Amino acid sequence: KQEVTQIPAALSVPEGENLVLNCSFTDSAIYNLQWFRQDPGKGLTSLLLIQSSQREQTSGRLNASLDKSSGRSTLYIAASQPGDSATYLCAVETSGSRLTFGEGTQLTVNP
Amino acid sequence: DTGVSQNPRHKITKRGQNVTFRCDPISEHNRLYWYRQTLGQGPEFLTYFQNEAQLEKSRLLSDRFSAERPKGSFSTLEIQRTEQGDSAMYLCASSLRILTEAFFGQGTRLTVV
Numbered sequence: 001k002q003e004v005t006q007i008p009a010a011l012s013v014p015e016g017e018n019l020v021l022n023c024s025f026t027d028s029a030i031y032n033l034q035w036f037r038q039d040p041g042k043g044l045t046s047l048l049l050i051q052s053s054q055r056e057q058t059s060g061r062l063n064a065s066l067d068k069s070s071g072r073s074t075l076y077i078a079a080s081q082p083g084d085s086a087t088y089l090c091a092v093e094t095s096g097s098r099l100t101f102g103e104g105t106q107l108t109v110n111p
Numbered sequence: 112d113t114g115v116s117q118n119p120r121h122k123i124t125k126r127g128q129n130v131t132f133r134c135d136p137i138s139e140h141n142r143l144y145w146y147r148q149t150l151g152q153g154p155e156f157l158t159y160f161q162n163e164a165q166l167e168k169s170r171l172l173s174d175r176f177s178a179e180r181p182k183g184s185f186s187t188l189e190i191q192r193t194e195q196g197d198s199a200m201y202l203c204a205s206s207l208r209i210l211t212e213a214f215f216g217q218g219t220r221l222t223v224v
Contacts, residue, residue: 004153031210043117043202044154044215051210089153096209097167098144101153 002027002094006102013080014110021075021105023090028071031096035064035075036089038104044089048075080109115216117203123222124193131189132219136205143186144213145178146202147171154202160186193223 003026013019023033032051036044048057048064050073056065063076073090087106091099116135124130136143141162146154157176158168162183172178175193180186190197204215 034213036215041220043115043217044204046212046214049212091153093210097159098156098169099146099154099213100156103151103153 002030002092002100004090004092004100004102006088006090006105008105009103010106010108012108012110015080015082017080017109018076018078019080019107021077021088021090021107023073023075023102025071025073025092025100027094028068030068030092030094033064033066033073033090033092034099035062035073036091038087038089040087047088077107080107082109082111084109115203115205115214117201117216117219119219120217121220121222123224126195126223127192129189129191130193130221131187132201132203132221134186134188134203134216135184136186136203137207137214140205140207140214141183142206142208143180144204144206145186145188146204148200148202148218149198157188190221193221195223197221198223 005024007022034049035047050057050066061078066073087104089104091101118133144159145157148154158178160180175191178188200218202218204213206213
């Protein structure tokens with residue numbers, strides 16, 4: 001059974017810092033990995049999708065990497081801003097029909 | 112296109128009542144998913160449709176839960192005889208085809224009192 005773990009569970013940083021969120025998964029036979037952002041009481045916003053054949057994806061200040069063999073992904077956020085405060089979720093697709101999510105990292109960026 | 116739309120956004124119901132939620136996916140997306148999320152947890156898969164066919168159901172989806180997607184367009188999720196443990200955020204997502212990016216709606220927050 002696929003299990004996804006996100007570390008740390010919570011992170012508080014001052015504005016302007018670069019930061020890294022970690023995601024690990026137990027079954028390396030994944031099709032893809034997706035990072036999402038969730039604001040309190042809201043749905044999920046897709047940030048980046050990395051296919052299993054890819055090593056990284058970039059969108060603006062966000063960069064996500066994937067090391068499938070070791071079961072790890074990182075989300076790098078450059079020059080963090082207070083508006084980046086949210087919960088960040090990673091999810092892997094292993095069966096072609098469902099995403100398995102981690103519990104998320106709650107990020108607070110302080111002005 | 113305004114993305115995945117879910118209604119209602121919030122629902123408060125008494126234990127034992129039936130509730131129904133609606134999801135309108137992004138047009139031309141033939142795959143539709145339902146997830147449930149409780150506070151502090153990541154979403155958990157409930158079921159998914161390819162067009163109008165319900166192809167997979169999680170063991171979380173007890174016999175009190177039923178989902179439909181008539182004509183492969185919008186979908187409904189019904190919970191019969193609600194229990195307090197059903198209180199959660201119910202999320203709908205859609206994707207264009209297998210292994211492509213999933214887009215989520217804003218969710219329906221269910222509170223069973």
